[in-house]
Amino acid sequence: MAERIKGVNTYTGKEAAMYLTGMFGQNMIYNIVATGLYYYFQNVICLNAVALGWIFAIARVWDAVNDPMMGTIVDRTNTKWGKCKPYLLFCPILICVITCLTFVNGNYATAKLNGNGTAMVLITAWAAISYILWGMSYTIGDIPLWGIIPRLTEDEGDRAKLISFARIVASIGAAVVVVGIIPVSQALNSMFGESENAQKGFIVAGIGFTVVASILFELTGIGVKEKVAVQEETKTMKESFMLMWSCKPFRRILISGVLRAPMQLMTIVVITLFTYYYCDGDMNTAFTDPKKLVILLIVGGGFFIGQFGAMALFPILIKKFDTKTLYNLTGLSAIPTGLVFVFYKMAPYDFAEIKWVAVLGVCILLGGIGFGLVMVCQSMMITDCIDYEEYHNGYRPDGVFFSGQSFITKLSAGIASIISAYAYAYVGYTDVNIDKMNKALAAGASFARDYENYSAAMWFLLTVPPAIGMAIAIIPTLKYEITKKEHDSMLDELSKRHEQDR
Secondary structure, X not given: OOOOOOOOOOXXXXXXXXXHHHHHHHHHHHHHXXXXXXXXXXXXXXXXXXXXXHHHHHHHHHHHHHHHHHHHHHHOOOEOOEOOHHHHHHHHHHHHHHHHHHOOOOOHHHHHHOXXXXXXHHHHHHHHHHHHHHHHHHHHHHHHHHHOHHHHXXXXXXXXXXXXXXXXXXXXXXXXXXXXXXXXXXXXXXXXXXXXXXXXXXXXXXXXXXXXXXXXXXXXXXXXXXXXXXXXXXXXXXXXXXXXXXXHHHHHHHXXXXXXXXXXXXXXXXXXXXXXXXXXXXXXXXXXXXXXXXXXXXXXHHHHHHHHHHHHHHHHHXXXXXXXXXXXXXXXXXXXXXXXXHHHHHOOOOOOOHHHHHHHHHHHHHHHHHHHHHHHHHHHHHHHHHHHHHHHHOOOOHHHHHHHHHHHHHHHHHHHHHHHHHHHHHHOOOHHHHHHHHHHHHOOOOHHHHOHHXXXXXXXXXXXXXXXXXXXXXXXXXXXOXXXXXXXXXXXXXXXXXXXXX
């Protein structure tokens, strides 16, 4: 086998740093919406649970369908900057504006209590319209952000490192928002003298986080340069859709991702569960009460240590194991994830006691390892499929195939939204009931004891469906076609072709 020339056609350290900074900001934006905005709609302006579920589901399903369209547009783009960079230069500004507008809304619970049906309709309509617009604008930036990776380097080792670090900084960006946006909004609300729902504080916090994140996102477009030559051949929208399904290994990734959809419930539920179960509605107490801070560090830290550890070790593991093997091993993380609900049922009122927090921390750590490996393996497998397609058919579908990653995330989030919506509606966790609960908690009620049905629903959603999704998601990839040996051989051949084209 001919030795590939390494380091000749790859990114610089500065370009990697700029790319990763932008990835950090872009994932802050995603979680400002996926976690922060969802919490805001559900627990601050108190939209109806079923309406909220369908808003997120319809928007995400449309986004999922829209993603391959955007992928095709990216693949058909030919500019002096390349295929992906133009979108990364101009899209962050658009996303910033629309993200800020999603937070500017009325209070559904107040309108319902006042019998103002018109206001209820307008509040719900604006939530739906603004969220759909956000999803479309986000797609314009998300697909080029991931699709540019195979165009920054031909070196598999450099790709693995960049994808691994990208997943790590993406998770850190998510953590900053998950941990920070609610306490900041509640602190701002106290400054404004507002006693209910933290709406003004959340609007200011949401906009502030968004502006900072968008500036960071912009650095990717400014700092990167596409290295892999742009092909002249393009495909129609129909051909691109057919290509996604006809590529057998890529099809397995898509099916696996959809089966893994319940994992998205973790993102939807975790911040609400922690805020209410451990902090009785005031997350600021997690930073003032030593016991609650310890819980936050053990539970949140356990998940992120597991996740980051798996991502950081990936470039080492990939030298010894097939990506397919690592991906399929993530099915084992279903066991500790599902056990969390079993342990909760053993002590539904006392899950804040340190012995149970320690048990929870171990389970979350092990689940985080699986979650981290899934994310980085999926991205690496998609880049392998791009090489596979170019090797066999002479066409690099970077945009279309990485739109598949976005397709999986968004369709999964839509499915998870419907699951959570009907589970919450079943136990009565919706609109004015949430508003009444917030007031009762502020007056001294206990979420764990006084709202046990809400608590049980959240713990169930956080653990049982995700565990099932983790377990069944590996079924399609058990026969994933691309092995490490075959991929190395493909890269050798592709490197020669690219060298001849230069």
